[in-house]
Amino acid sequence: MEQNDLPLIRQYQAWLQIGDSLPDAEREPFFTKGLVVLDTNLLLNLYEYTPSAREQVLAALELIAPRLWLPYQVGLEFIRGRHRVIANRVKTLTDAPDAINHKLNEARRAVVAARDAVKNLLLKYAQDDEAGAELDKHINQQSFDDALADWRSMLLNHIKKLKAQQDLKPGSVASDDKILPRIAALFGDRIGVQPPPEVLRRRVEEASAYRFPNEIPPGFRDAGKETPLRSAGDFLLWEEIVEKAAGTEGHERVLLVSADAKEDWYEPAEQGRGPRPWPILADELRLRADASLRIETPRQFYQGIKQFLDADLTENTYEEIDRAAEPREPEGPLITETEALVTDPPDGLALAAYRAAGLATSAIRKAIESPSQRLFQWWLIGVTRELGRREAQRGEPPVELPAAICTDAPPAPHWERGTALKPGEWPYRASSWLAPWFLQVVYATPDADRQTLLRLAVRQADPSR
Structure with missing residues (x-):
């Protein structure tokens, strides 16, 4: 009997893996035969990319489109979150000139403070008023502004160009969102249906009453949000994935792509092992849907599309993918x-x-x-x-x-x-x-x-x- 066929090893296979790496021969079927689920952040990040990077990413997603499926929970969070991403981007660029001027003014104050510190030393230890006056002559507000004028102009011109290059505006979400139709075309009719109210209520209660108090992934770190429904967002997504994998279509592999690496999705690193998706998730999907689970970060996923489906993605695009995947500061519920x-x-x-x-x-x-x-x-x-x-x-x-x-x-x-x-x-x-x-x-x-x-x-x- 092969080692992997031994009952003990087979039963706890997910927990015995050192990390989340797989040989190419085992990883490729997740891209070519599996069910592929993109978390909300993957879709919202399309609004963060430059136009050229966005086109490369959309072209890559089109290669895997037949395998894509959109859970209802992801679709809802995506539709509601688009404006927030664009508005934050516009606000950052709008606020940038004031922020730059503030930092330059801080630099001016720091230089003046350094001048005054030296003047005090000259006066205290040398009674040298003449040297202090010379410092005042060369280091003052006018000399500082003259010295930084070119730098200030250069910095502000870059911000001005960035604002002019933006192809997305907050108002476009409600009226002229050019990205939304592209995303809709990617998924076609492969979209999850809205869970009935009684199912939604049961899932929220299971999350808040049983799973979260026992720190069963996913989503237990979200406990305590404004409402139990908002706290249960990750678990609602997970339940849709399990239900879909266990459906009549019979999906043997599920590839979930997410930038969420919190402890309610990833088991913390231990000696001899780095962080990895919680094995309990793989066990649960195998038990309830007889399917294998793989969770990948955005970069891993897009590199996989390039490796197995020959997508055209440049290193600059990977860098944008990494930047957009960085955790965002949490905000309150969106007011529409x-x-x-x-x-x-x-x-x-x-x-x-x-x-x-x-x-x-x-x-x-x-x-x-x-x-x-x-x-x-x-x-x-x-x-x-x-x-x-x-x-x-x-x-x-x-x-x-x-x-x-x-x-x-x-x-x-x-x-x-x-x-x-x-x-x-x-x-x-x-x-x-x-x-x-x-x-x-x-x-x-x-x-x-x-x-x-x-x-x-x-x-x-x-x-x-």
Whole structure:
């Protein structure tokens, strides 16, 4: 009897493996015959890449498209998360000039502090006022600005070029998302159906009552999020994978691709072994679906497509894949129009946005205090943060709520053409649509604040202005 056929070794095979490496002959079938599941981060990362890298990645995914399957949970998280990724990218570039100027000003203060320290030493130990005056002559604010003028200009020009090269804008998610159709074409009809409410409830209860307290992967590190449903996201994905693998199609291999390397997916390293996907996951899939499991990072996966399916991916693209896969700072739940209608902003946040925007009239002050104007309140909160008018408060959720969109077709039937506003006060009268709740506030606002609101909406709809 071969060693691997011995009952003890066969029973605990997943736990006996040193790491997650496999010989090519065993790994290749996961790419050519297996069911391939991409976690949400793989899809959202497509919005992070440069256009050239994105095209290479999409072309690589097209080679494996017949094997791709999209769980309902991944699709939901992807659709809801697209704006957040783009908005964060735009905000980072929008904030960059101020950040650069701040760092240069810090450098100026550090140089002046160093000069003063030397002057104090000259005075204390040599009574040399003349040398101190000479230092003041050569090291001062004007000399510093002159010395750094070229560097400042160079740095800011790079930021300006980066902003001009961006092919994605926050408003495009709702109206002109060029990536979404490409992703939809990749999956075709290979998409998981929404679990019935009773199934969803049972899975959430299993996660919160049994698996998470016992630290059974996946997802137990997410326990304690805002709601049990949000905490159970990874487990809901896992249950869909198991159900699909055990279905009538009979998938013998499942390849899951994810950048999530937390301890609720990966077993920590031990002496003689690096971190590896939890063997208990492989055991569970084998027991419940009679299928083999392999989990790979984005780089491993794309290298596998290149190796086994001859994809054309450059080293620069791999570097972008690695950068996009780096962990992001967690944020609160995304506020969309649906959530904004029923969710009150945190105390004082709408007022902080009102002040940051430079608004002053009582009409707008009344709107930010009225429960019937939640959409406007959340928009003002979101747009002042997005455009860098203020710093985000601790625990402040991101907002996906445009007041205007420049597209040929309206995002919803009740939106109005830009011609609803007067000539001269709105630059996109024939090529834009305005949210009715925004127009309601604008119509009731005196000219001083009206122009401020319209400028904010223009900047949000077209960040290049």
